Amino acid sequence: MATEGRAAILEAPGEPAVIRDIVVDAPGPNEVLVKIVASGVCHTDLTVKVLNGNGMAFPIVLGHEGAGYVEQVGEGVTHLKPGDPVVIAYRVPCENCPACRRGDPRHCYMALRPGQRIHRKSDGATCSQVLRCGTFATHTVVHAKAAIKMPEEMPLDKACLIACGVVTGVGATMNTTPVAAGSRVAVIGCGGVGLSVIQGAKLRHARQIIAVDVNPTKLEWARDFGATHTVNAKEVDPVQEVRRLTEDGWDGGVEYAFEATGIPKCTEQAVKMLAYGGTATTIGFPAATDSVNLNLGDMATGVYWNKAALHVCHCGDALPSLDFPLLAQLYLQGKLDLDSMVTRKIRLEDVEDAFHQMETGDVIRSVIEF
Structure with a gap:
């Protein structure tokens, strides 16, 4: 069953991000649909915009530092269930490349990716997702192994930072x-x-x-x-x-x-x-x-x-399944400061202003709250 939502989208080279209604397909095999709670605004998202999509096909759903709750699971997914809190990893070992086959998944050549499940509602155009994530959206679909379960007590508006900047x-x-x-x-x-x-x-x-x-x-x-x-x-x-x-x-x-x-x-x-x-x-x-x-x-x-x-x-040569929970525990133990890294809490509509602040202001991270 498809899900409707909203996303910050790049529609053409040189244009600002705009908020559009989207339709998200149900997750396919080994995929999960995640309802996003919070997403950090990382410099890589700005870089994608500045580099006119950096090779991705338009339209593009921005965002890759996301956390939220699993809403649907696809066929074959047994380690997650609806309601689980997760952080989305943009780089999960593919298990098939030369590095993975020689037992060195931290240096994976590729990454597991979902099918393209997000569509612009107005015309049905299929959207690319920045770094296979697309977290500047109310909902996204990712590979199930890219959704890393968090402790119940971990605040997701801080956990989202683990996904890129902190783990890197x-x-x-x-x-x-x-x-x-x-x-x-x-x-x-x-x-x-x-x-x-x-x-x-x-x-x-x-x-x-x-x-x-x-x-x-x-x-x-x-x-x-x-x-x-x-x-x-x-x-x-x-x-x-x-x-x-x-x-x-x-x-x-x-x-x-x-x-x-x-x-x-x-x-x-x-x-x-x-x-x-x-x-x-x-x-x-x-x-x-x-x-x-x-x-x-x-x-x-x-x-x-x-x-x-x-x-x-x-990305810190991370194994998300190991490193994300470790960083969450360090935060919960008071050994890793994520609270002070959140400079601003913003709405989805404020993404362009967050980019501007990143270029001209004193900001560590703006976090979009849905």
Whole structure:
């Protein structure tokens, strides 16, 4: 049985998101229909808009940081039932690619996806769903393994943040590049992902966490979330300052540097911040034409002599079935701060304003409440 609802949709390149009535088909085999309660507004949704759909067919239902309640289950779904609270994962191992077959699902090449079940009511056009989710909608259909059950006591307006920004940042420190206890960490970019990296580094018991940004407000947030030092890259050379703050008689530097901006220069800076044998991790979403220039031969900061490594983080290299419940428990135990990450509560109609605030204002996350 089809379900009617509303969604924030991109209808054409270069146009703002608009609110439209939708019709959502019943879930197919191994799928679930989820009634969305809350959805975070992530920078990736803005990027999809700016990149004119980023290759997806229009119309496009935005949103991928969603939480809600299962409303219908498709054939073959036995681990979920109507009424279960869930967070939607945009990246669930496909189980068939080379990485999955060799027992490395955290590096899955693909992801399980649902059929296209959402239609614009006015003309029946089939809608694409950002990252297989489409959570800027009252209802969506996802693969059943992408609906991760939450504890009953977990508030869904906070749980939705786990779906992308939080698992990406915390997961970078736990899965992509596990931070060793007692180590030194630099975090470049203190938006929602960067602040989650800081929380992850704190959970991993790093002894020094240096936050780098050009926005004084974000640097204040960084201290609130666990940074021990802050560096304003508008006022000083961030590489020199990080190396000064970590000087230990061996040229200074951090064991781990995380770049959470998507700016190529920041990746270059992350590598130059490393101590001998350190690892830089790039997290931010780059453009197709972006490239970096890495020095090899500098004795202190060159990749060769400094024996530097570079990792790439996609969604915290998460296994949602394991990592989402872990993050929920950390929140419920008071060890992971999600409350302070919600800067604004908004309506579905306020999505365009949320995008504007993301570009021009001081906001960690706007959360749509349905």
